[in-house]
């Protein structure tokens with residue numbers, strides 16, 4: 001099978017499905033067309049649904065060990081094509097090539113992990129009060145899954161969902177972002193090369209996402225919806241899924257506090273912040289959004305941070321040495337610039353700003369004198385802006401950190417063991433980096449509390465999201 005065509009199309013039942021409704025996939029670094037892709041029509045949506053239902057039936061005849069073998073082959077194919085996948089990702093998403101390569105390996109890591117977990121979906125026997133009945137549970141696939149993934153991680157957010165779904169025996173219809181459909185298509189073609197049944201993983205490209213989502217949300221045969229994206233869209237999807245009572249997993253927005261206590265190793269805290277803030281030019285849901293610094297270490301921290309930020313190079317992700325690529329599109333840049341202006345109007349100060357950039361590139365900025373009530377402290381920035389708030393004591397740091405609606409990731413730096421225990425327990429977040437700025441890992445549960453979502457991805461918990469527990473009560477004569 002040809003991995004990439006001149007024009008790309010949805011991938012339905014193991015084949016390219018072409019329509020005349022073409023659109024350009026643009027390179028955010030230069031606004032040039034990477035490729036043209038076609039948007040799926042109503043017939044394509046129906047074919048994908050039929051294909052997914054058929055694949056689900058076929059998968060009932062495939063053992064967990066066989067599914068594990070397919071995932072192992074898919075993992076190997078992703079890695080043997082890593083250069084092509086990384087370059088494609090830079091072209092349609094903009095991140096620097098070294099980060100794109102890191103993401104390909106991160107994405108492959110989920111496939112490898114769930115190849116291992118596929119064979120571990122154990123049921124239980126339950127001691128009964130009555131010796132004439134045997135009680136047990138088995139785990140079975142949820143059914144056909146609809147997945148909706150964002151543009152910021154064009155591969156990893158897909159494998160994190162599709163690999164556990166397939167490991168569990170579910171078939172999957174994916175709607176990737178229309179900004180980054182090419183990586184998704186390449187991934188699906190590799191899955192078929194690895195032996196995945198046609199219809200087990202289909203990719204529908206669309207410029208009319210609302211229509212496609214409404215169609216599948218109303219469809220009772222889709223038993224699960226898994227989404228990574230904003231809290232606003234997550235709320236809408238939850239309400240749309242209510243009619244057919246779908247299982248849902250929601251990886252929604254974050255507003256991560258990054259707390260630096262006086263006892264911290266400041267050099268390590270700055271290194272951690274550079275990773276937690278500037279990965280993908282700040283366009284991650286686990287990005288450090290509010291940097292909370294204790295008064296006593298503020299001067300040392302800001303001086304060390306300024307040196308690190310001033311060394312960042314902004315530019316095309318294909319040029320070696322660049323650290324920050326472009327933002328994904330014009331509205332993203334307008335939003336980040338708007339947040340900087342509103343922070344300044346509300347009393348923040350620019351401590352550092354790199355030289356002005358053109359196109360969708362944006363220079364890194366450090367803002368100080370930020371307060372928790374400002375718009376910038378209550379909005380996911382999704383850009384290379386460090387927004388610094390100072391605090392006076394641990395209690396105030398926790399009240400600032402927890403005083404938002406989101407609860408995805410939080411980070412803190414401290415060398416005081418008692419403080420580490422207290423703060424880890426008190427932070428109302430699903431994931432905590434303690435003296436560590438890079439927490440994402442296929443073997444660990446990724447997910448948030450409060451309005452940052454429902455469910456966990458990766459880890460052993462990631463498989464359960466695609467399994468139903470069935471209780472069996474068997475009477476003996």
Ligand code: SIN
Pocket residue numbers: 152153156228283284285286440446
């Ligand atoms: C995200 O930003 O949506 C995911 C980041 C990660 O997996 O590390």
